[in-house]
Amino acid sequence: MPRSTDTRQLTRETAERLVAAGQDAQALTVDAIYTEIRQGSRSTINDELKRWKLDQQRTDGLSTDLPPEAAQAMRELWHSAVTQAEQLFETRRAALLEATEAAQRQQAQAEQSLASAHSQLTQLQGERQQLHEQLAAQTQALLAQTTRGQTLEDSLHALQAEAQAQREQAQQQLDAQRQAHEQRLAELRQAQAEQETAWRADMARAAERLEAVQRHVMLQVAEAREAQKRAEQQASQHASRSERLGTELEALRLAHATQSAQLTHTQQVLLQAQAEQQRLGLELQQSREQLSAAQDDAVHPLRQRAQRRAERKAQTPAAAPPSSANKHKKSSPKAAS
Known part of the structure; x- marks a missing residue:
């Protein structure tokens, strides 16, 4: 977007160029200037054109009393001074705008900081109030705990006294139980001695019984050895018999295999x-069928001929029998021959 200073400068330059081209300065219009420069707003062009025309009127009023060269130099000097003044004005105006914007930004930041400080102050005041309330609550809780501690201490003293009494009672019960246990232990030792005497007697009787059992077992072992010898002899006999039977079985197996092979071959x-x-049965059946077909083929034409003859005889009327004269005439040539 073009700046207003550029538009104003172009407006003045275009107006001077048009005047130099022969147009009347007071007859220049905004449309004529806009048609030449093609930028800026018409209001800016109008303002600058009015100023330029006013300057032209002033310089024209002064130039009537001065030579043309001096008047032209004065116009150029005036134009340069106006241009520099406008540039200086725009520069200072831009600087003031920037300073104003910076001040506004600083003010906004200060306001934000102030608002933040107010917020923090409010928050701190709330926290202070909460701390006061917590301190009061903790003070009350401390007083309650102190009272409760005193109560617990009194209860502790009472419990200690009760525990001391219970310990004394328990000690008395323990002494009574210890005496009862010692008496019971003496009784158990006496019973154990009696049981040990009875056990030793039982052991002696068991040893005698064991010796008798050992003798009986030795006799049974001897008998078992004799029985084992007899069993070994019988096993040897059975083994020889088994070998003989195995040989016979092998021979029978060979014979059976031979017979099986022969039977398989026979099958x-x-x-x-x-x-x-x-x-052969199939071939005989085929031959019979072929013979039957051949007979049918041979007999069928004869049957058809006989049937046709019978049909012709049935359709032709019966002829008169020939006379004797005719028979004689027919037979005479045969006789002559």
């Missing part, structure tokens, strides 16, 4: 004979 031959018989 194969029988199957082949049955297959051959079936094949």
